[in-house]
Amino acid sequence: DIVMTQSPDSLAVSLGERATINCKSSQSVLYSSNNKNYLAWYQQKPGQPPNLLIYWASTRGSGVPDRFSGSGSGTDFTLTISSLQAEDVAVYYCQQYYSIPLTFGGGTKVEVK
């Protein structure tokens, strides 16, 4: 199984400031034949299902604000919220879809400082 490790477990950021979340996979999720990283990010607000934010490590999902960006390759990835808004308070998960079983990181809780 590919183990996904997120850091930090939680972070508090002032409104308008940058939030950075890290995700590390136990093996590379870069598929050499198409040069794509099989890595997604989801946002989960309380009482709601996860919502797809980023796929292919850096492609924003439909309707996702451009303050959300994803970067990284191979085993190390980052989700950045460039200017935190109140509505961004949530738990964020990374997920690899390189191989079965599909696995998620443990989540990072983002709060307002």
Added chain:
Amino acid sequence: QLQLQESGPGLVKPSETLSLTCTVSGGSISSSSYYWDWIRQPPGKGLEWIGSIYYSGSTYYNPSLKSRVTISVDTSKNQFSLKLSSVTAADTAVYYCARRYLPSSGGHRYFDLWGRGTLVTVSS
């Protein structure tokens, strides 16, 4: 607009079988373009993928649960189902159904549509 809705008992006794159904509305489960998945989330914890099914009936299961899980599909009802046997308190969770694109080139993809989830509590 396609929607997913989970249904089933909210309370299951230990050692019994958990049974849930996901109804697909606004589209066909028989689309050749998608897998249909189950994912769960214990209260206050992270997400665990349970397994997937294609409309033809082919499945993938998480090895950690494979001995206890059966996922099936009923295309006539536009539904797919989850059965988890010999449940314990550790199986208490919100259970989500979700959709995952299946590219013609093969490989796996992310979850692009989720149901709202249903809480199942295992308790006597």
